[in-house]
Amino acid sequence: MWGSMLLPPPKTSSSEFIPFCRKMESGSRFYSGDEFRLDSKWLVDPKHLFVGPRIGEGAHAKVYEGKYKNQTVAIKVLHKGETPEEITKRQGRFAREVEMLSRVQHKNLVKFIGACMEPVMVIVTELLLGGTLRKYCLNMRPRCLDTRVAVGFALDIARAMECLHSHGIIHRDLKPENLLLTADHKTVKLADFGLAREESLTEMMTAETGTYRWMAPELYSTVTLRQGEKKHYxxxxxxxxxxxxxxELLHNKLPFEGMSNLQAAYAAAFKNVRPSADNLPEELNLILTSCWQEDANARPNFSQIIQMLLDYLYTIAPPEPAIPSRIFTENTVLPPESPGTSSLMAVRDDGGTPKAQTEDEPKGFFFCFKQCY
Known part of the structure; x- marks a missing residue:
């Protein structure tokens, strides 16, 4: 029998799953509708939740592989906090994250399955077996990613961000650790909404929010902020x-290499230092330098970023021209040696026998482009 708190994963077998909690004693509860206001379709019943090995850990939560109603999932368990103030703050963060996850769905956002607040705060999402983008890139070093792969991943990220921003949500912690890959390593999905906030909130938002090396300069102030003081961005x-x-995707190196996180943040905020964009194609150089401009208002939005990335992809691998549809009309008759006749003839093998085109033969870049993007 297990206690009401989460147990560490078993040491004997990583594939073994254990019950999330034992049957609660009479009078106890798993969650309260008054405390946790979420549509009932998103409420997770802890009795059907099983926990496996831990797969990640941050300052505010631990993430485990698990099962929920026979579905393999990722289980994020948020730390409760020690003091009443800390508990209240973390409950608020939990509620915001769950509300945003349940409201926004996109193919490049991790799929939300549900949440519960008792016996501990838990968020359940799909499990992405490809690991984090950080781990993927580290495994590739010192080699760089193929440029088309790097730009394809960037498109996935930009589309996820465009979706969030269209719903008035700022992520505030975009970094490789919060980007997850599918098992085939072909798709990137954005995760971890723990620091995400509604942009339309009238209150000023907390400064110095995020991870230093990736934080925008305006998250700092030339005058040290007092504890709890707010600033706008x-x-x-x-x-x-x-x-x-x-x-990072283009160079497969840590940005601001040789600096500590704080040194990188200081250099970016107060000395306008950026990683070198030299030796990159002009189009990619423009994307980088426009996105990290010191003046936030001069930076492009994600709809513009997506278009710039697509334009660059077109320059390095333009789609094959489509055959005009008119040559496929029923009444079309082509002379025996007319250009284009061969395109309508069956492919022949060495013996001159017509050979049907198979499903797995190349269909051209344009077909693949539409499938992937």
Whole structure:
């Protein structure tokens, strides 16, 4: 039998799952509708939740592989906090994250399955077996990613951010650790909404929020802020972070290498230092330098970023021209040696026998482009 708190994963077998909690004693509860206001379809019943090995840990939560109603999932368990003030703050953060996850769905956002607040605060999402973008890049070093792969990943990230911003949400913590890959390593999804906030809130938002190396300069102040003091910024902080992530994808190096996190943040905020964009194609150089401009208002939005990335992809791998549809009309008759006749003839093998085109033969870049993007 297990206690009401989460147990560490078993040491004997990583594939073994244990019950999240034992049956609660009479009078106890799993969650309260008054405390946790979420549509009932998103409420997770802890009795059907099983926990496996731990797969990640941060300052505010631990993440485990698990199962929920026979579905393999990721289980994020948020730390409760020690003091009443800390508990209240973390409950508020939990509620915001769950509300945003349940409201926004996109193919490049991690899929939300549900949440519960008792016996501990838990968020359940799909499990992405490809690991983090950080781990993927580290495994590639010292080699760089193929440029088309790097730009393809950047497009996935930009589309996720465009979706969030269209719903008035700022992520505020865009970095490789919060980007997850599918098992086939072909798609990137954005995760961890723990620091995400509504941009439309009338209150000023907390400064120095995020991870130093990827934080936008406006998250700092030339005058040290007193504890709890607020300052204003907008969704363009995510464009800056995106530029740093894109730089990493293109170089497969840590940005501001040789500096500590604080030194990198200071250099970016107070000396306008950026990673070098030299030796990059002009189009990619423009994307980077425009996204990490010191003036946040001069940075492009993610719709513009997506278009710039697509334009660059077109220059390095333009789609094949489509055959005019008119040659496929029923009444079309082509002379025996007419240009284009061969395109309508079956492919022949060495013996001259017509050979049907198979499903797995190449269909051209344009077909693949539409499938991937």
């Amino acid at each position: 907008n969704h363009k902080v995510d464009a800056y972070s995106f530029a740093i992530v894109l730089w």
